[in-house]
Amino acid sequence: MALHDVYVSADIYLLHEGAPQPTLFRSRSVRSTAENFRSLVDVDVLYVKRSEYGNFQSAIAAHLETILQRENIPAAWRLSALQAAMECEVDTTLRLIQCDHLVNQSQKMGYHISTLLRDSRTLPADLFQVLRHDYYTFTHMTNVSSYAVLLAEGLGIADQRELEEIAVGGLLHDVGKRLISPRILNKPKKLSDDEFETIKTHPQIGYEELQGRNDISRDQLMMVYQHHERIDGTGYPVRIMGDEMHLWSRLCAVVDVFDAMTCERPYRKPLGVGHVLSFMQQKAGSHLDKEMVRCWTKLMSAK
Numbered sequence: 160m161a162l163h164d165v166y167v168s169a170d171i172y173l174l175h176e177g178a179p180q181p182t183l184f185r186s187r188s189v190r191s192t193a194e195n196f197r198s199l200v201d202v203d204v205l206y207v208k209r210s211e212y213g214n215f216q217s218a219i220a221a222h223l224e225t226i227l228q229r230e231n232i233p234a235a236w237r238l239s240a241l242q243a244a245m246e247c248e249v250d251t252t253l254r255l256i257q258c259d260h261l262v263n264q265s266q267k268m269g270y271h272i273s274t275l276l277r278d279s280r281t282l283p284a285d286l287f288q289v290l291r292h293d294y295y296t297f298t299h300m301t302n303v304s305s306y307a308v309l310l311a312e313g314l315g316i317a318d319q320r321e322l323e324e325i326a327v328g329g330l331l332h333d334v335g336k337r338l339i340s341p342r343i344l345n346k347p348k349k350l351s352d353d354e355f356e357t358i359k360t361h362p363q364i365g366y367e368e369l370q371g372r373n374d375i376s377r378d379q380l381m382m383v384y385q386h387h388e389r390i391d392g393t394g395y396p397v398r399i400m401g402d403e404m405h406l407w408s409r410l411c412a413v414v415d416v417f418d419a420m421t422c423e424r425p426y427r428k429p430l431g432v433g434h435v436l437s438f439m440q441q442k443a444g445s446h447l448d449k450e451m452v453r454c455w456t457k458l459m460s461a462k
Contacts, residue, residue: 168218169211174204181206213247220244227271234279239289241271242301249297253337258368261334262375269304269327276308277322283309283458284432287421292429294422296336296344302422304329306414307407313454314410325407328382331375332411335365335383347425362387363396381405386412389446409448413439413455416447432459 172181184205207215219226223244227237245268252261275281286305291298307329308322316322336344339361343354350358366384369375385399385408392400404412420435430438436456443452 168214169207172206172208174206187211216243216247220248227275233285234275234281235286235289238272238275238281238286238305241268241275242291242298245301246297253296258334258337261337262331262369262372265327265330266374268301269323269330272301272304272330273308273319273323273326276305277312277319281309282461283455284461287432287459292418292422294419294424296333299418299422300330300333302418303332303411303414306418307411309458310410310414310451310455313458314451324376324379325382325410328379328407329411329414331365331369331379332382332386332415333361333365334368335361335363338364338368345425349426359387359395378405378407381408382411384408386415388412390448391445393446404448409451413447413451416442417455 168187170187171184173184174181219240223241226232226240229237245264249261249264249268252258252264255261276286283306286309290302290305292302304326308326311322311325316325339357343350343357346354362384366380369380369383382405384396385404387396388394388399388404388408389412390401390404390409392398416439417435420430420438421432423429436459439447439452440456443449
């Protein structure tokens with residue numbers, strides 16, 4: 160399988176600097192060759208029509224295993240392909256009453272995420288450029304998972320099994336939101352006090368849904384349960400503080416805040432990376448783990 164085989168399922172567009180909108184690069188009706196796509200080596204973003212995105216996803220999914228093994232493709236790009244290929248399937252599992260299939264898919268994705276990012280020399284800033292930033296539930300969970308692995312490595316965690324567990328925990332950290340009304344989750348205006356109290360139940364809901372499973376570790380459960388707790392004890396659901404928070408929970412909290420603030424939300428535009436890192440530094444030691452914020456800032460600034 161050649162990479163260009165994936166793209167023939169849809170018209171491909173490029174956005175040139177200064178142009179008001181993307182222009183057609185290659186029509187789906189024209190058989191593409193590897194030579195056609197060599198000119199894309201320095202292109203960060205390709206565009207397809209919304210109406211053809213499903214075809215594009217299906218083509219990637221059909222060739223996913225081969226794409227993930229292509230070491231000549233940057234790990235960040237392969238991770239982006241994984242995100243695109245798995246979106247529809249995971250989105251469906253998020254709507255199921257039982258979470259069994261979601262856990263299974265998360266374990267599959269967690270393995271690929273941790274494998275791709277371990278020792279790949281991928282920088283968080285590079286990964287940020289290719290990941291989506293729309294705060295759609297699936298997008299957020301895959302972003303948090305990927306960032307969590309990179310932060311864990313930055314903190315000195317090198318064991319592949321541990322990194323894989325962290326990746327899966329990151330994918331499942333918001334599992335409790337499955338049972339909260341989309342009307343509240345996607346509200347384009349400020350939440351009422353009652354609606355915010357409902358949102359604050361999701362760590363408890365997620366914990367209760369996953370506890371007792373033999374395929375989820377206590378460490379992963381703590382990522383689900385504690386990722387909204389704060390160092391100073393002002394978080395939720397139970398207002399624990401400092402070292403009472405699990406190491407992985409403190410790690411998840413840092414990347415969760417980063418992704419939430421840099422994603423486009425229903426009620427605001429995404430915030431710039433510099434602004435977000437500055438905010439996180441202000442909250443280091445009170446809301447967020449100080450050493451982890453320092454490490455994440457350093458990783459995001461690396462070139």
